[in-house]
Amino acid sequence: MEDLKNSNRKDKEWRHMSSKESILDSYRAHTKKKVLFVLISMTLLFLMVIISISVGSVRIEVSKVIAALIGQDDGIISTIIWKIRILRVITAIVAGLGLAVSGAAMQSILRNPLGSPFTLGISHSAAFGAAFAIVVLGVGSIQSSSVDAVILNNPYIITMCAFGFSLVATFIIILLAKYKGASPETMILTGVAIGSLFIAGTTAMEYFAEDVQLSSIIFWTFGDVGRTSWSDIWIIAAVVIPSAIYFLYNMWNYNALNCGEETAKSLGVNVERVRIGGMLVASLVTALIVSFIGIIGFIGLVVPHIVRKIIGGDERYLIPSSCIIGAILLLVSDTAARTIISPIVLPVGILTSFLGAPLFIYLVIKGRKYW
Amino acid sequence: MKLEIKGIKFSYGSAPALNNISFRLEGGEVLTIVGPNGSGKSTLLKCIDRILKPQRGCIMIDGKDIKGIGSEEVARRMGYVPQSNGKSFPSTVFDTILMGRKPYIRWAPAAKDLKVVSDVIGTLELEEFALRDINELSGGQRQKVIIGRALAQEPKILLLDEPTANLDLKHQLEVLNLVKEQTRSGVSAIIAIHDLNLALRYSDKVIMLNYGKVFAAGGLEVLNPENIEAVYGIKVRVINHSKGIFVIPEEFIGDKNS
Incomplete structure (x- = not known):
């Protein structure tokens, strides 16, 4: 009798042990899928880089692209690649990454699917800043060159003004959060209001602008990754890369915030610092990107939703995946924008909004079960 | 402690x-x-x-x-x-409980963190739900998961x-x-x-x-009845049963204000 009991208990213990092992195994399998998604995305990005460099007004064979990239070619092809195409490609990658990761972080911090630098009025205030520089400071005469590009005079003043005004929007929202303890909803509503205030300001300035200035403003607002120089790229990358690392470092904090503010605090998270720090970094990154390349809509809003739809809302995978998918999406969009009605090169901002809006509506209507 | x-x-x-x-x-x-x-x-x-x-x-x-x-x-x-x-x-249940390891984790959970979580799931007897979304669980199971996170x-x-x-x-x-x-x-x-x-x-x-x-x-x-009445404004009777003490509102027994 005692023996039977004993063996029964042992059996139970054994079953318990094995079930524990199977929990760990199935959890590992569960996370492996997400890791796989990240790896596949990275491969896709790499392939997209090659394709994107190879297509355009001059088609370059993939083998030649690779040869030029690893320094095995120094002819005309290498010049086209290094002087023209790679600039666009890197800009698209860095900007897409920055916009998407900022959007993902903001949605998590605000615990709201509408959170994005766009909804918080940051892009519109940047546009206002650009208009201000062009009309009031008079730095925006346009020259049409023989190529398909249009060049803005003194672009750095425009960039600085755009950045300055987007900081105004950023700080209004941050101060509201810090000193009024505003809820995410209040912050978003305020952001929407600030955005429309700046749109009104831009419209007013457009009304009083001269023809040339008006076209400069309009041209500036077309987000375009083709207007950056190497030095611009360095500046953008110098901000985007450390910011992405900052967001990656805070993934666990964002995950904790998803459990609710009180729970996050009880898990040792300094909620206020994480929230304000994240808002600040996300806003700065977006403001900087928009200041250099104009308004590119929907990347910040749509990419985190796509990722959530595919692999769920775990920040540990959401943040890195958003970086990669953001880069891919902007790169694909720009490649399409360059080739779709070639030889005309569309500004990618138009395309992202055209693609982004229906995609977003689809994701929302399809049922946001993932969030 | x-x-x-x-x-x-x-x-x-x-x-x-x-x-x-x-x-x-x-x-x-x-x-x-x-x-x-x-x-x-x-x-x-x-x-x-x-x-x-x-x-x-x-x-x-x-x-x-x-x-x-x-x-x-x-x-x-x-x-x-x-x-x-x-x-x-x-x-998932596993990820929710894993959040309890937050104070110990910097970049990624260590083997020990995962083991603690699976031990907790065992204690809660929620093995079969380990990878289920917590929103699909019943209120009682969900509460156990939240306690699991604290554990x-x-x-x-x-x-x-x-x-x-x-x-x-x-x-x-x-x-x-x-x-x-x-x-x-x-x-x-x-x-x-x-x-x-x-x-x-x-x-x-x-x-x-x-x-x-x-x-x-x-x-x-x-x-006791005095404290409970003073704080809640309800008359109760405290009953000593062989298995413990029980509080019963007097109106349940039917002799309120009698």
């Missing part, structure tokens, strides 16, 4: 919520906080866990003021189970805010038994609870709050 609360005072804006609360708790003890709605039970728990910062008073763990301990360090000693608020963000913190002190609210009878007992089991290994627990009979069944010490002040504190004798 010894917990000492000294002269805690807290107010929301100008509305005082807690006034001069003091008590102490030894390792392995269960303390329940009872009192009417709005008497400050939740606020007190949040002050102890430093989710709210009391304006006056201090909280000492083993003689050390927790103000001087980093928030992550506090999270390794105290686990908090908030009042359930229904829906949450989609997350994964490997705390010395568990703080539970109405852990049995919205649970069926079976889960009420299951959840409180789970907490009681933890105290066998020296963990102490502070539970804010409305059900006086559950308080009588599970606690070593009782604190009765009224209007943010300690109305009475001590052992189970705190829950």
Whole structure:
């Protein structure tokens, strides 16, 4: 009798042990899928880089692209690649990454699917800043060159003004959060209001602008990754890369915030610092990107939703995946924008909004079960 | 682990919520906080866990003021189970409990973190739900998961805010038994609870709050008809049954104001 009991208990213990092992195994399998998604995305990005460099007004064979990239070619092809195409490609990658990761972080911090630098009025205030520089400071005469590009005079003043005004929007929202303890909803509503205030300001300035200035403003607002120089790229990358690392470092904090503010605090998270720090970094990154390349809509809003739809809302995978998918999406969009009605090169901002809006509506209507 | 609360005072804006609360708790003890709605039970728990910062008073763990301990360090000693608020963000049972390891994790969970989580899932007997979204579970199972998250913190002190609210009878007992089991290994627990009979069944010490002040504190004798009537305005009878003490409102028995 005692023996039977004993063996029964042992059996139970054994079953318990094995079930524990199977929990760990199935959890590992569960996370492996997400890791796989990240790896596949990275491969896709790499392939997209090659394709994107190879297509355009001059088609370059993939083998030649690779040869030029690893320094095995120094002819005309290498010049086209290094002087023209790679600039666009890197800009698209860095900007897409920055916009998407900022959007993902903001949605998590605000615990709201509408959170994005766009909804918080940051892009519109940047546009206002650009208009201000062009009309009031008079730095925006346009020259049409023989190529398909249009060049803005003194672009750095425009960039600085755009950045300055987007900081105004950023700080209004941050101060509201810090000193009024505003809820995410209040912050978003305020952001929407600030955005429309700046749109009104831009419209007013457009009304009083001269023809040339008006076209400069309009041209500036077309987000375009083709207007950056190497030095611009360095500046953008110098901000985007450390910011992405900052967001990656805070993934666990964002995950904790998803459990609710009180729970996050009880898990040792300094909620206020994480929230304000994240808002600040996300806003700065977006403001900087928009200041250099104009308004590119929907990347910040749509990419985190796509990722959530595919692999769920775990920040540990959401943040890195958003970086990669953001880069891919902007790169694909720009490649399409360059080739779709070639030889005309569309500004990618138009395309992202055209693609982004229906995609977003689809994701929302399809049922946001993932969030 | 010894917990000492000294002269805690807290107010929301100008509305005082807690006034001069003091008590102490030894390792392995269960303390329940009872009192009417709005008497400050939740606020007190949040002050102890430093989710709210009391304006006056201090909280000492083993003689050390927790103000001087980093928030992550506090999270390794105290686990908090908030009042359930229904829906949450989609997350699997495993991932939810893994969040309890947050105070120990920097970049990625170590093997030990994963092991603790699977042990906790075993303790909760939720093996088959490990990869299920918590929103698909029943209220009782979800509450167990949230307690599991606190257990994964490997705390010395568990703080539970109405852990049995919205649970069926079976889960009420299951959840409180789970907490009681933890105290066998020296963990102490502070539970804010409305059900006086559950308080009588599970606690070593009782604190009765009224209007943010300690109305009475001590052992189970705190829950006597005089105190209960003074605080809740309800006449009750306390019945000694062979298996314990029970509180029954007199109007249930039919001799109210007789």
